[in-house]
Amino acid sequence: ETGVTQTPRHLVMGMTNKKSLKCEQHLGHNAMYWYKQSAKKPLELMFVYNFKEQTENNSVPSRFSPECPNSSHLFLHLHTLQPEDSALYLCASSQGGQRVDEQYFGPGTRLTVT
C-alpha cells in the first residue's frame, strides 16, 4: 500500500448519471493530482492541487469537476459523461510546494460509461 486510497475501485455509470470519485492520502502531503489513463495513450494529467489551491487544469472538459476540501482529500465529480471518458482514473500525492518530488499513486478507479 502506498498510503493513497481511492474509492470506488470500479464504477459503471450512464451518460446522464452524476457520481463522484474519492481519493484520500495518509502521507502528510500537500499536493494532490488527478490523472486519466486510457488504453494506448500516455498518462494524462487532469488537475493539480497544491496546498488546497488548484494550480493546474489541463483543458479538462467541465463535465469533470474537482474538489479539494483539505490536503488529505480530493474528489472528482462526474456528470453527463461520454463513452470516451471510460478509463482508469488515478489519484496521486506528493510533498507539494515548489519541489519536484516523486508522486505516490492510489490503485485507481476503473470507470465505464455506458
Place this chain on the structure above:
Amino acid sequence: AQSVTQLDSHVSVSEGTPVLLRCNYSSSYSPSLFWYVQHPNKGLQLLLKYTSAATLVKGINGFEAEFKKSETSFHLTKPSAHMSDAAEYFCVVSDYGGSQGNLIFGKGTKLSVKP
C-alpha cells in the same frame, strides 16, 4: 520543453535473463528522472529516482538505472528477470517548464517474462 521517449512499447525476455528498458529524455534544465511500474489493475509504484546525486541509481526489486547526460538517456536494467517483473514500466521526467511539481510520463513499456 521537457519530454521523454520510451523506445520500446513491448519487451519480452525469458526468466533469469537481463532486462533493458530504454528511455531518452529532453530537458532544458537538470532534470529529475523517475521510473514507475504498474502491475495489472494496480496504481503506479515508484521504482527509483534520479535527482542529480549519483548517476547510477538503485531501486527496489533489483532494478537500477544510469543517468547519462551525454546520451540524454536513463535506461532501466535488471540482471535477472523474474516472473513477477511482468508489468508496464513508465519513464518520467520532471516538468520544470510547467507548474512546479508536475511530472511528464512516457507512453510506457510493457515487459513480458517467459518461463
